[in-house]
Amino acid sequence: MAAKRSSASASAKGPVVSGLPPGPPPPPPPASYPNKRSTGPFSAPQDTQFIDWAVLNGGGTGHWIRVTVFKCPVGAAKIPIAGPTQTFLPSTFLAHLAVPLTADRRSVYYDVLFEDEDLNMHPSVQLFRKYPTDLIAGTLIPAGSLTQTQT
DSSP: OOOOEEESSOOSSOOBOOSOOOOSOOOOOOSSOSEEEEOOOBOOOTTOOEEEEEEEEOSSSOEEEEEEEEEEETTSOOEEEEEEEEEEEOTTOEEEEEEEOOSOOTTEEEEEEEEESOTTEEEEEEEEEETTTEEOTTOOBOGGGOEEOOO
């Protein structure tokens, strides 16, 4: 069974959630999400090719998540480059998506916004030179480093 997802962008590739158990369809996605957590602005080494976000559902029931990756040019408004992507995540399952970056990264920061229904969702971000074999050491932004936000 494929993961249930919807996206505001017309992306051919959605988040990866594999090994889902058979069962009833998930409830519809919520109209809004009570929890919003952000990585805050971070820079990427020049050889970064992918931002990979991941979310682990550590709770006892399934929940919807919504993730948006932003490019944040210095002196300009941030621009969504992937998402918002919504995915239903069963209990104890992990979803992730590797977002390719463009070549022009001068004076650019990034921000990943995670929105969810339950604080038992544990998001993180890592950077890759080549996905999935060349992780850039020291680039993990773990769940405990994300900041609760209103935007």
